[in-house]
Amino acid sequence: MNERPASSLPGIPAALVLIVIVLLTGMGVLSQVTPGGNPAVAGAVVLIPIFAFLAKGFFQVQPNQGQVMQLFGKYAGTERREGLRWTNPFYSRRPVSLRVRNFESSRLKVNDNDGNPIEIAAIVVWQVVDTAEAVFCVDDYENFVQIQSESALRQMAQSYAYDAHDDSKPSLRSHGDEINNHLRQEVEARLTKAGVQVIESRISHLAYAQEIAQAMLQRQQASAIVAARERIVEGAVGMVAMALDQLRAQGVVELDEERKAAMVSNLLVVLCGDRSTQPVVNAGSLYN
Structure with missing residues (x-):
């Protein structure tokens, strides 16, 4: 069932026309009253029920709101035009907000792709775009949004690892944009049937x-230390190679293979050590 426009009239012109009709009808009734009757009572008995019935057709439409109308249980359309409106008094009406709304899920405890238990929560920004589907295709569209959003969040969290051991694989912690896009697609696929659009x-x-938080924190610290050491060793090797190349190119000193190995060892100790080194000045020859 898709939304369609409802038939209604502008409220103020309809109110003026209604007043004129009621007055003319009242004057006609009063002119037919017999001389022995009471004109005021007779007019009130006729006019008040008619006016009350026709007045039921007046309703207001607020900005970013739709009024879903039904005629004896049958969908008659949705009115989105703002202001005072008038329609068939037999119509029943239900207001549906078209404003953008936020939903924040509770903190869910799920297992990631590696089987580690994690806590995850999400914010979903959504809006009703089809009032007919929101009212008639699901029982309670607000509750439907909440349940299906949390279901999509669980499904998405189980598809990724919390932290990637390989940079080529996306993870929940390191690939925020990709994870959010995946979550949006999962939520939107579930909420489309309820006439709801997921904005973000x-x-x-x-x-x-x-x-497992403490154990995982220690593992992250160990991984960070190993990664830092790898970068340090990589930079140290490059600096040693550059130093040897410049010494040879500028003819500063000629070193045999044994002395090169000793120099490389000393430079790597200096560059890769986590403590400051103490220089030793050699007052003798190069080989003493």
């Missing part, structure tokens, strides 16, 4: 579960 979705909380 993003991770708002991500952490290891408490029972």
Whole structure:
């Protein structure tokens, strides 16, 4: 079932016309009253029920709101035009907000792709775009958004590891844009049938579960230390090679293979050590 425009009239002109009709009808009724009757009572008995019934057709449409109308249970259309409107008094109406809304899920405890328990939460920005589907295709579209968003979040979290051991694979912690796009697609696929459009979705909380948080923190620290050492060794080797090349190119000193190995060893100790080195001045010859 898709949304379609409802038939209604502008409220103020309709109110003026209604007043004129009621007055003319009242004057006609009063002219037919017998001389022995009470004109005021007779007019009130006729006019008040008619006016009350026709007045039921007036309703207001606020900005970014739709009024879903039904006629004896049948969908009659949705009115989105703002202001005072008038329609068939037999129509029943239900307001549906078209404003942009936020939903923040609770912190869910799930297992990532590596089987590690994690805590994750997300924020979903959504908006009703089809009032007919939102009202008639699901029982409670607001509750539907909440449940399906959390279901999509669980499904997405199980597809990735919390932290990537290989840079070629995306992870929850390092590939934020890709993860948010995947989450948006998962949520939107579930909410389309409810007439809801997902504007944005993003991770708002991500952490290891408490029972493994300390162990994972130690592993992350160890991985960071290893990665830093790799960069240090890579830079040190380049600096040693550059030093040897410049010594040879400028003819500063000629070193045999044994002396080169000793020099390389000393430079690597100096460059790769985590403590400051103490220089030793050799007062003798190069070989003493």
